[in-house]
Amino acid sequence: MERLSTVLDAKGVDYRQLNDMVRACLAQGERHIVLRHVRGQRYLGAGLTAGDLLLEVEGVPGEDLAFCMGGPTIIVHGHGQNAIANTMDSGTVAVHGMGGDALAYGMRGGRLFIRDSVGYRVGIHMKEYRELKPGVVVGGTAGDFLGEYMAGGTMVILNRYNEQESVCGQADKTLATGIHAGEIYIFNYDVPGFLPGIGARLLPPDKADTERVRSLVEEYCHYFGFDPTPLLTREMVKIIPAGSRPFHKFYCSAYPVHAGLS
């Protein structure tokens, strides 16, 4: 038997109450919840673990959407704000619009799809462990400090409109600074030499990379109704760590281990 969806009107509702309402619906066995007139309410989907939950958000959800979420699918019909998918474990978030700063911070698994562009510090400290590998696809461009201290997972900057400026930040040595695991793919953009930070290395993708990116981009396109083929025929570049300890030499000279203290 197909379940009907539950519609909750979020207009003027405080975020604590709204999250309580969602949890109450979940406890009653609802698995398709639609939130109408959402405007800035924080922490939606935070900590939820029901793998079969579909949460649809109409409007603009507030900070920390899907924080520590493990399982559900969230679809946002509107723009997103900051810190989406913060420390998220698994599940999927798809935003039909733009995203703010510090998305996917410390993300540990699952998928984050942003239809348009995102702000600064996206994918900082993203990580992976065995089968848990987070994937992020950004349809437009990203700001400085993309993938700073990245420790795992895959991030794709799709650059759908083929911008030729500030596709992955604009300030010196901010792109993937301190990356020590994981990978970033940038489409159709000649990454300027001054952008990559300490420990970041640019390489052409190999066949396995292309397949991995194809699968992520197809999933992204599925949510937003785009044709993946023309997007995937464009060139891309891969950014990976030069080594597993990017600051090894950096700190050694400044703070010698044998300083006579031990």
Next chain:
Amino acid sequence: MCGIAGLISLNRIRENGSRIKKAIVLQNERGNGLGAGYGVYGIYPGYENLYAIHIMASSEEAINQAAVFIRRWFKVQKQEPIPVWEKAIRDHPYFQRFFVETPESPALCSGGQNEDGYVLEKMMLMNKEVSGANAFSSGKDMGVFKGVGTPRDIYDFFMLDHYEGYSWLAHNRFPTNTPGWWGGAHPFNALDWSIVHNGEISSYGINRRYLEAQGYFCHLQTDSEVIAYLFDLLVRRHGLGILEAAAALAPPYWATVERLEDSERQEQLRLLRIIYEPAMLNGPFAVLAAFSGGMFSLTDNTKLRPMTMASQDDYTYFASELSALYEMREDLQQIVTPRAGEPVVALYHEPAASGEGVTA
């Protein structure tokens, strides 16, 4: 994590505070009830050529001393209590406003400076000399209303439904390193400049020493006040444009400057950075500033605090969180998040009837 909201009618169409209230109340979670405030331009028609001085004081005695001080240095056209609704906030200072002109006798003006300079100098002097009183708003045809409370409390306390202005600033404070007190709420004002700020100014010490050497008196126990004085210094006194002042306060990285192909721009940025090194703001900040010519936002060049904006039908809207933009207008077509260090400037189409021209 303070909250910011602003709106400006480029055609100077007046409205009451209900839209800006919605935008800042939506961001209630960004503050903690220890400070909120509003700045509004175009609210004193009939008095637009007079300086409107808002005073807060800890006692009636202090109000009286402030009145004596103001009457000594200015021609007071009108003095009245600022109306407040005490049910919103019971424990509050005393408020009084004065509509004043500078004296005609040039002997009273020190150093041959203009009217604006005279007014600011006397405000600084009053804040230093009159114990328990503080002039927190001194521009023409504008006013700052602020204090300790949530954005809703402060709005209701000052009854801002009853004021109509063509640009509004709002702030929701989350005091971190400095006390939450009535004078420490935002906006901070110097003549027609008002600023609201989210973040912290780590360079406060050097900025303050620089400003104090130029005659400014930093007395509000908070870092943000230096921003208002810096804009006053750079734009009014030194004659910089808004974009030049923004480049001095939030300069691009040296590496970015070195890479510029436009050598004239490169040299200009170098000079600004060298000349105004002690004015440079360090630390995370998003600032929204309003003045007689319009309104603009500015963030630090690593974008450590959020700012979003939208422009539609001769209005420009600013907010820390983009959901708050929709509180001011439901059908916004395009939202913009300014890049790090990039000022977004919205100027009125026409200068005010009494206003001076300001360039971007």
